[in-house]
Amino acid sequence: MSTKVIAIAVVAVVVVAGAGVGVYFLLNNNKGGSSDVVMPDLQICGNANLDKTIDNYDLQIIMDIINGDKSFKDYPLADANGDGEVNNDDRLLVDNIIERKEGTTIYVYCLNTSGDMVSVPVSYPLNNVIPFGTNVVEPSLYAGGGPHTVAYFGKSNYPICESSMVDKIGVTVLGDPAKSAGRAISDDAWKDLMDLDASLKAADKKIGAFLLDYSGREALTETFQNDLKSAGIPVLSFASADAISEIRAVLTLSFLYGTTEEALGLNYANTSWKVLEKINSTLSGLKDDDKKTYIAFTMGIYVCQNDSTFNTTGAEAKGLPYYKTNSTFKAAYEGTSSAKMESTEALSNYDDADFMFSNRSIDYGKLTPAAVKKEVKGTWDKKTGDNKYSDFFKNLDNYHNLVYVNNLLPGAVKIAYMAYSMYGADYVELNFAWAESVLQEFIDGGYAPFSGQTVTSTMPIITYAMYEAASA
């Protein structure tokens, strides 16, 4: 009786489903993809020789290309205005850039939301930026972007580190100021942005750029992107969760913010490269077998998977990601994000990992010993369910090598502290005093997030020794 009806019903459902999917697919035929491209230190078109600044060397290369002495193919960034060819316009533009002439349109060489490198025009000097995502807020502030920020999203989780932005007079909070923005941009926040732009327009100003952390790109939906495009607001996107990309982002942004900031940024980049060089030269003889292995963690009890950006940061400090030495671990933690530890047994088989680096964002400004102590204990013994964070580690042979690294620090400082943790005992060049001196150098460098801070108040790391001392 009903067999026929059932058959018809199933077929109908399937056909309609198929048609629906088909229609949707036709309506939304997206394309995407990326290719390997050159990566300059200073991500600005016209930086033909890919170094840290734009100067007469770049101009010379451009003139050589115009004269036919050099090939455009070898210097893709010689095309300063992003029009696909190198000609007199590029020469004039680079001239203006070298003069740091106000009002010049500079083409920034950065990611778009599909992951392609594109040239995005911004007006020099860059002003009234809106950053979205902790991993781009911090680089922008290290680059001196606080005073150049016109608005940010939601409640700041790190008001002291971000004070140059949060406490700036006239800065606008987009969305609910009592709520952290999280990973999405709310409708309310976007309405606030529209409102802000309209009021800037009335004052004959405009939003200089929307700064986007590439790993948070999904927050910028198509509607939002179209809005920005129609209003002529450029979007600059950086993959700055990675330490090396972070240095480039700081350098590029500081260049755009103006000459004072540019000096800061150059200093930042030079200090950072120097740290990396020091680690490289000190440990140049180190073979993979002699390297310390490490497992990276995030949010206390999440294991960073093999290709997570946190894992690459440890490798910059010449550690060996643990997955390279243990195939079981490698198979278990395939991926780019992180996986929660289900029970306190989770690490029991990976006892031979030398170090455990736990990334944690801790706001600066722990000015008194009591505040430091509280933070140390609070982090170490933070509860999750009936367990503490430390319960997951305390039965490991290398429990004393569990180190919390403050995620808000400049990439180079994180790397320095990791290098010290792993090799400080064997290499006097990388001892604690050195790591502290790196941090001190950055603090002395005059970067806004460090204003009024000391090497202890920034909470660079939390070690087992510190925990023991605090618990005593």
Add this chain to the structure above:
Amino acid sequence: MKDTAEPSTKEDVVLQYHRLILRKLMLLVASIAIIVLIVGLFSVSVFDSITLVESYEVIWNHILGNSYEPRTTMWWADRYIWNTAIPRTFAAIIAGVSLAVCGTLMQAVMNNPLADPYSTGISSGACLGAVSAIVVGAMFSATAGEFSLITNAFIGALIPAILVIILSERIRMTPATLILIGTALSYFFNSMITYLMVTTDADTLKSAYLWQIGHLDKITWDNIPLMLIITIIGSIFIIAISNKLNIMSLGERSATSLGINVQSFRIICLSVMAIMTAAIISFTGIIGFVGLVAPHIVRLIIGSDNKYVVPISMTFGAMLLLLADYVSSLWSSMPVGVVMSIIGSPLFFALIVFQSKKTGAIY
């Protein structure tokens, strides 16, 4: 209820009948009026600096093809109203209509006042589809993300429906069995969802969780056509069969004796409902309660003649969801699903408490 009490004389019958019709009309008119008013309020809620009149002016100018100077308040208002507010309002209306009418259909076909469009496990299927897109898709590019999410949810929603239809051949399919199978399927799908959720990282879990709750704020014009077409066709079908639904509510035996092939009828209704619901929730996430509460309230006011209940719960559902979405836009972007469940659960509670005699008797 009073209206169903036995009338004593002929005049009483006529009077009562007129009163009933009047009530129905009044409710219909009131619902539509409120809908229009809320549409207005919605558009106003763009900027503080724009008044009700100005926002209608913006809409009017857009229709006339006039445009504003870029980046002025009116220009932004125009963009917001046309690209966000109006699609969102449309989506709320379409979803409200669709979910409410599906709820009415389901309650009539299942002969169970607690049935809703999700009773056969559709929501959990859609959810599994979407969550797998969010969790596994997190590894792919951003552009693939949104597309795979919607299709995944759509296909996922239809899996339990197809399973129920196929299973209905093997099992003697009483409404109770159908709902039980739906429950069992949703348990199973939920366990898969849980598996995906507990093995992913915290941020992805949050996106997946938020998707589940139901939202309208990411709706764009591109999403509207599919929702609209399926809802229109489905609603017409349901209105056309509303007389048969009345017969179904008399019970299986009576329906059979009145010439309805109950089994086939149920399967057809389920298929229509599955497609309609899937088309909505794959864009909006699982918005609960509309399908459950809207038909109940309408029935409470106008009685249970499906000829009237079907169209009026459509408007009522639209209004309810629109209202919820308006509240959600005022309440620092609280997802509409949350607002709906806050409105819906006390209503549901009240229905049970005040109707406990009746419900106790029926269920």
Add this chain to the structure above:
Amino acid sequence: MTSPESELMKNGYIHSNHLKLLFIIILTVVALLCVLITLGFGVYDISLPDAIRTFFDHLLGNVGTDRTSIRNDHYVWDVRLPRAIGALLIGAGLAVAGAIMQNDFRNPLAEPYTMGISSGAFLGAVLFIVLEISIIPISGLDSTLINACICSLIPTVIIVTTAKFKKLTPTAMILTGVAIMFLFNSICQVILVSAPSETLADAYNWRVGTLSRIEWDSLPPMIIVDVIIISALWIISPKLDVMYSGDKPAQTMGVNPQRLRIVTLIMVSIMTAVLVGHTGTIGFIGLVGPHVARIFVGSKNKYLIPASAAFGAAFIIIADTIAKVSGVNGLPVGVISSMVGGPLFIWILIKQRKKTWM
């Protein structure tokens, strides 16, 4: 109306009460054996014989002093054994709770969470995990546990009080429970949507239900409620049987069904609250456990209660053993129990479709 019991007897599967007893004994033995077996499973690498040896070494007091022995002892005795015992307790408790609920409401879909206990417990947990609100703010107490226990009793209190003033049919009670559940869930949603993702993940994982948090300290309260309440229920099992035959027949036989229902509901709710507070809301066992037991021993509560307890204990400990070896580093047992429970449930439906309940 033929009870499943009599039908099965007709089919010749089980002839006498002795067979029922045998079934219970076998399940109990299986459950206890599983306690030993589960000691050998988990992320930590130790073979089953080694694990059992470690267990007996500890029992006899001769734990080795070398690093491996100490580590073995730690993982076997301090991590896995309490977890295994916890599995027994929770499985037994929830399955019995389910059996009583199904009996009270004469509804095959009733389970321990039917009255909204799970949503109450979750609300309590969320209050502490996200908002850090302790209902009893005494330091040293586990606030998540206390909150969950207390809040999970709220729906029961509401229903019982309502039933006191207004005559509620069993169905109306269930519906009220469902309504309270919706209400609580929407409050949880409001709190959770604005929570940071890390806390949301903690809350979500709490709800799924896991045994990984059980330590030696967690066991005493669980043992106390399990033992006292299950035995009390077993003692009054003849009355429960009478109630099952319907409210009117019960009254004629001198049992006040409404009062008995409320008393048993309160007992079951307290037991469930304590168990769920420790583990989160593990699903399915309360629903499926009694059904499976009923297939073998029929619906006489004298046998059904111990059989449900034994089956529940065995089921959860096996599910947890599977959970411990699944995924990257183990899964919450709630995932496994619902994956197994879903199909089992469908099977029960098909199997029982001719029965009166369907």
